[in-house]
Amino acid sequence: MASFQDYQQGLFDFDDEAQPSSAVDEAPASGTRAEAQPSRPVDEVLGELNGSDSDITTLGALDYQHMSLEQARRAHDLLAGFVLEDQKAYYIDNAPTSSDAAFDARLRALQQVEKHFPELDTADSPSHIVGGAGLEQLLERTSADNVNESVANTSADGVDPELAATPAKNDAPTEQEQSSEFPDIEHPTRMLSLDDVFSIEELRSWYDSTRRSLEVGENEPLEMTCEVKIDGLALDLIYENGILTRGETRGDGRIGKDITTNIKAIRSIPQQLDGSHADIPAFLEVRGEVFLTFDSFNAINAKREQEGEPVFANARNTAAGTLMNKNVDVLRERNLTFYAHGIGAIQYSAEESERGDAMLDQSQAYELYKAWGIPISPHNRVVTNFQQIEDMIDYYLEHRYDIEHPLDGIVVKVNDISRQRELGVTARAPRWGIAYKYPPEEVNTMLENIIVQVGRTGRVTPVAILKPVSVAGSTVARATLHNEQEIERKGVLIGDLITVRKAGDVIPEIVGPVLSYRAKHTDKVHAFTMPTVCPECGTPLVQEKEGDVDLRCPNAETCPAQLEERLIHLASRKAFDIDSMGEQVALWLTNPEANRPDSVDSYDPSTKIISVAKGSAPAAYVPAPGLTLPAPQQPVLRNEAGLFALTPEMLKDVYKWVEIPIQDVWEVEVAQPDGTVKKVKKRAKREGSGRFRRERAFFNEGKRHKNEQGEVVVDPPTPSANTVKLFEQLQKARHAQLWRVLTALSIRHVGDTKARDLERHFGSLEALENASKEEIAQIDGMGEEIAQSIVDWFAKAHEPGDWRYDLLTSWKLAGVGSVSYENSSEQTLAGLTILVTGSIAGMTREQVKESIEAHGGKASSGKPSKKTTVVITGENPGESKVVKAQELGVPLMGEEALFAMLEHGPAGILPGYGDAPASGDSASNPASSASAASSASPADASEGAGE
Template identity: 45%
Template structure:
């Protein structure tokens, strides 16, 4: 290694150690993280790799060799009887395989694996003397923690005395304190009602609640704990495996997780990882991974430990759902109903398996409540497919350059003055519903969505090209003025005065949507930033949105010139075909497509089932509409207001004139077998699509619900059913297979009494 490289490695190692030490202090001592777990893991892995490449730079004080943090001021430093260790992490199943292979080499045999959920909570040690709880201590640095005995005693699930007549003389139990997700939601709901900032996540809240100076505050919080091992043990029986340990601890009244399992192959471990990856948001607590342990204690002893972690255990980490990143700006966007919503523009960051650059902030009051400033380092959360959410700022990283967000006075899309619809309403809206380009674009994209006409070829970009093709024209002009170029079919433009003029949108209110032809779309152009190898160049291009351009090619071999004339793209041809097919659809889908405020699929189905035609719905009064099951006064008034608006009524008439279905065919033969009956369908059925199952229930007078409750009469369970099936079992509800569902539809509940 060269001297320069050695110096660079040393500098980077020092930098990483300082960053990780600061992060640990904030996390363990202050309960105010300055970076998300994912970033910490990434930096720690980089440090570990550098130390392995440069063994002469290793240190026993490095974060890769130590555990936790120091004892915070105000707490009594208390030593653990046996050191509390950490766990090494794996971020792929391949790393799990490598770990298992190492255990086989170091301690031959075929081990069983104790698998359990990695609770995102606070590690704690409980000490019992002759069965009596005498001490509760946080992990601290693994050797010395903080005495939180008074606070631990307030946790209802922690027994003050073990339920055994022959307890060990000394028992040191390891566990994890957590804040149940349902209780955490209640806590934040109350804080919202009180106008207070929400807590960022259950883990930090649990840690802050346990480490209170006043035990009464801890007692007011709904903390729970699951124990998962023994540190020290003197006297009495002692198990021979991890799984036996859990059985013994449970028999003594200590709370253990119901989700742990003994598995006998890596294939089963992978299935366990996949299973709880799907269930992770349906559990009683937050998890960030899975812990895999060699079950047999003799095998564990043979494997031993490093300075900070046992070799017989490893933690598989799921893709992170919380990260930190820089908030570059707060801008606003206009939705299809005119709602003006602030959103954060951030430094791109990977979270939950995808790269995120934007996240909603809901409304200006939410920005204020969260206390977010432009320029903040913020905590971002994205759970699975859920829309990314900014949880709040990392205030301790502010340097004074941050600035507050101000809601604009005018609509950024059409320039109309924005304001709340009603006094005291938090959402601000653009009242120009007919002509605001952003609203028209949103309505067309929504009309094409899966819950409405289901036009696959009409996505957000196509909707934008139809309704507002010049949306990014100003950005392109600004780039040209800054010295960049705009590529067009006729050549490269470097003078802003030469940029083509504004276009007339092909679709204005949406009334002509189903009359569009390919020729109508020939001359629609859109502005796009020019990228090379995925990176922006600063240049722009103006390209056809729906047609290919005319191209000329000269063959070198013959000198012949071949011309490919412009023509509709394959996607455009598909779009025209799908628009024609979409005209023949169910009435409820047309209602959803109209973007009537408050009318989603459930209310639309109820209206379509009750009235049968668009004409019947538009002429019904508020009382008649409100009496429809699943509708109510708010939806009824919204429907009446929609049809009272002349341009909206004209839109419906235009669609009808284009041949869009405005009336359902009535199935006079469908028996009303489910009057007053609520049915939930979960999983895949062979003979029904999801919508088909709902329609079958509604057409027979029943209610098709999306959630299981005590008021549910039947739960139909198909393939790959999720948590709804589990909840139905917990509530003791009647569960049906598909054959029984068919019988229920045709004959009613009485047919299933046998």
């Protein structure tokens, strides 16, 4: 019989708890796949490290090559302190305040420092700690005087962030008291962690070296399991003769907490294994992950919201708080789920001993688990080549939120257990498995401030100003908080450490505060108060209707923020399409003093650029005696009425305020082909001088030169290329189609789609101006509210003295809105909803949309639905759209099909729309229009009409 001792080696251990790898020294320190950032002065970078998730971004700029030993020492002290704090919070207190990504980034940076300065790589560096036991020893060794104070603090109030907000029963113990009440227990076999990799290249190199070690040829199949990496907590379960006898947390991998009572309250963990006595091992150690499904997590939050409690921000932390809760009722109510993903030890009774060898594959082990009633992940796959691993990674990156639980990567393991034994383990991790981690979509950062922004229609929106942080590969510095109620609902305070999420390609969202951080920094946080007046123009804010959650600035005419936004909007591709009028131009036209310095101390009219030796700060600036700030300028546009009356002369003397850039200058040595070394000067600009000067906004200064008499003369300023283009485009906009003009008016609720509907229905601006509310409301998709908004706008525009009167009159005078609607296109696409993904040869997106609509079709965006008639795939189509179309059975066709349908209609192209017209002459062939197609095939046409 296989002795218990045989299994002590952990050969079956396929636990995959997150643990950073030491084998990835060359990878960027950012922990994401973001590109490497330019290095910044070391002292500056170190000064910015603060133990928050913004360190991910900051560390990306750390220059290990050019660090002095003294700087390296400082970096090491700082990083070691943070890493130790993180490890302690994670392994011991089970209450992390850093995200995994930030922890990884700091650990990698620490390893980089030690790599470049081996003298700092001592045995007790936290870079060598695996799990909590080594950590406890280290904490004892170093004691309070050596360890960074914040580490010591964590131990005193390492409250689980989620549990801290739990409605505690009266005099319930704190989380810290609770977790310390669970006794320590040694695992039967060690719970090792898999190494993490963060890029396909690193994964590939692990794969190749595994293949080589096993002497598997490049094109030979190699079986591996691919598993979704659950973002939960590792558990070790012991079954003796099929009965659950013990449950333990991971702890440091050797010693965990005995939480048997709590484990027994988790419904998805079987108390007793299924199957006959002979099939069940005498001793079984099951590894797996406990977590909250999205459904359970949402249900918990729905209940809390109902009860007026702040909602939990993070499913993993909530699962952690639940698992360690001394109140077993909480566990029962919260419905934790468990999936097994590994075996620690297995031992059959003497008479069944040969079964010990029956478990040949990882996947076979999972099948046995299933038979015993132990839940396993439904997402496991067995793959045979690298491409299939990449496919799995791509699939779950896209479907990250479509499965039942939070995930943060893909775990790959050699399937054959004898091969796992052959590969063995290193000091810290098995060689036969690896965890590929996705870029973090959720990180923590500081909420530095909440400002309010005034939008195009006067809506006032609170916006969170964040310490810039990298989320899912891009830097996030602000996030909308929507309205005051939303801030209350999320419970965030200025000065909080908060969690930011970016799912897929959507805009960043604030999840909520990290409460354990706030508990330690109560003096640094304060609540946001919504202003009562517009921050841009001082007008008292109002609710449009009683009970509105939004506040608005009613000063539509001259509020500079609203005017600027309206200008940007009317220049957009959905309106006049004036690409020479972006945000900057809109600002210079409406608010040229936007960046005016507060005092003459930061006004430096005579410097264009400040050159310094690389990384050093510019000398202090002292303004020349008697220097004064120039008088503020009046904006050339008070509202958009004057837009078409602008002349180059009016823009000539408009000045913008610019911050003077700092230029780093340094020398590098470049080896020449002849063996010599040449010194080359390098320059790079950066921001942050805090000194401002004025420059012409729309014109270039004239050239200085000597005239024939030898005197220095200055040519008159000339319009910039963009200014020339601006006037050309304004000229063209006078003849824009009616729908573009309607969009440009910024009438509430009238975007380009509604504008096109109005154009089709009314044909001319005059007809719309005089239309009744009822007439507008009866147009499909328009409704009362929109009709009212349109009628109100034109009523104001007919009142002399109102700014909208000035606007409409002056625009009309310039010829705007005089183009009547004529749709000469045949309605070949009537009744069809067409979704185009990817680019279509020779057409912009806007043109594609226009031509579909001009031909009577509906151009759909977003994901395909059952209402979509066909998906047209151009070049580089969106993969998710294609997959969705396939799932729904929506036909997928190339751009030729679109061109053909525009000309002839869907007959002969789309299934169910009849045969192709007999001749190519569409004008004379009745089958080429959609209505003719429907009479040819009434059954299918009714489907189309239903859209």
